[in-house]
Amino acid sequence: MEETGIRGAKVIVGKQYCEDEERELTVRKTSLFFSGDGFAAYDHHTGELVFRLDTYARGPGSLTDELVLMDPFGASIITLRRKWPSLHNRWEGFLGERAEGQKPLFSVRRSSIFGGDRAGVTVEVHGGGSADDVAAEYRVEGSFAARCCRVFFEGEEEGELVAEIKRKVEPCAHVILGRDVFCLSLRPRVDAAFIMGLVIVLDRISGDDDVGAGVDPAAVAAVEVVDADVREMNGNGLKF
Numbered sequence: 001m002e003e004t005g006i007r008g009a010k011v012i013v014g015k016q017y018c019e020d021e022e023r024e025l026t027v028r029k030t031s032l033f034f035s036g037d038g039f040a041a042y043d044h045h046t047g048e049l050v051f052r053l054d055t056y057a058r059g060p061g062s063l064t065d066e067l068v069l070m071d072p073f074g075a076s077i078i079t080l081r082r083k084w085p086s087l088h089n090r091w092e093g094f095l096g097e098r099a100e101g102q103k104p105l106f107s108v109r110r111s112s113i114f115g116g117d118r119a120g121v122t123v124e125v126h127g128g129g130s131a132d133d134v135a136a137e138y139r140v141e142g143s144f145a146a147r148c149c150r151v152f153f154e155g156e157e158e159g160e161l162v163a164e165i166k167r168k169v170e171p172c173a174h175v176i177l178g179r180d181v182f183c184l185s186l187r188p189r190v191d192a193a194f195i196m197g198l199v200i201v202l203d204r205i206s207g208d209d210d211v212g213a214g215v216d217p218a219a220v221a222a223v224e225v226v227d228a229d230v231r232e233m234n235g236n237g238l239k240f
Helices: 192-206 217-235
Strands: 023-027 038-043 050-055 066-070 076-082 091-094 108-110 123-128 134-143 150-156 160-167 181-187
Touching: 023 066, 038 192, 050 181, 050 192, 076 192, 108 192, 108 217, 134 192, 150 192, 160 192, 160 217, 181 192
Parallel strands: none
Antiparallel strands: 023 038, 023 181, 038 050, 050 066, 066 076, 076 091, 091 108, 108 123, 123 134, 134 150, 150 160, 160 181
């Protein structure tokens, strides 16, 4: 990855998920009625399906503790499993379909048991020997519930931005879409499958029940800017 100059651009799940150019995925929930009921991720430019997550849980008491990120054809890429017990809401990611005794590829947890969605999230990529062998570390800042957060690679220097989750704006009408559709922006050579697995875990950790408490000021500012643009265009006789 040295030619990119991005220290956080590492092959974690597979080289086929690391593209040379910056990439944007449009991610949407596949159900509007149940929180965390599945995701589909599409290439922003081609519209092709890239990743999918199907779950069949229904109702508030039926959250699944093991989820599988798949490719468009249904092949397993990552198995995500919630670790019990855990005050930090810890999840572990396994390559492919998880087998008994398999070591996790990475783990995700809240940085603190306090603060809810604003507490931040720590991601540890394991070296392969054991779950305690940490080869790389990432952190998530912002509010996933508000669809306004960033993923940083943690090194010896200041954290380096590798991915960003943000609200999606409908380009023709200049309207911010609902939280069920959002953008996932990736820096060059960043492992898209790894980041998409992280998105799924963030959805389970943060939930959508208390969005107001976790709204990032930047997200509010973005909404206000778009609203101001729409009002100005309406004043000039443009209707939507």
